[in-house]
Amino acid sequence: MALIPVNSRAIQAVGYDGYTLAVLFHTSDTVYEHPGVPPSVYFGLMNADSMGAYYNAHIRGRYK
Numbered sequence: 001m002a003l004i005p006v007n008s009r010a011i012q013a014v015g016y017d018g019y020t021l022a023v024l025f026h027t028s029d030t031v032y033e034h035p036g037v038p039p040s041v042y043f044g045l046m047n048a049d050s051m052g053a054y055y056n057a058h059i060r061g062r063y064k
Contacts, residue, residue, distance in 0.1 A: 003031070010052030016042045021063065023055065034063035 001022050003013035015022035021037040024030075041058055048054035 006046070006051060008051035010050075011055065014045065021045070021059065023059075034059055037063050 001015040001017050001020065003015040003022060003024055005013050010025060010027075011023055012026045013024040015031075016037070018039065019035060019037070021034045021042055023032045023034070025032075037059065041063075044058060045051055045054050
């Protein structure tokens with residue numbers, strides 16, 4: 001899955017294939033994969049004022 005750079009202080013790049021969300025943070029070399037993420041959550045992340053806050057509130061711990 002290709003990752004695209006994003007404009008976020010917390011998140012460096014994001015990838016999405018319609019099912020799995022991949023996130024690369026500025027503070028890590030690890031790509032975190034979250035299977036089962038619906039498109040609405042992906043689009044919410046991409047349009048969030050704070051991608052880091054959105055990730056923490058809607059993705060972290062919910063999709064593994």
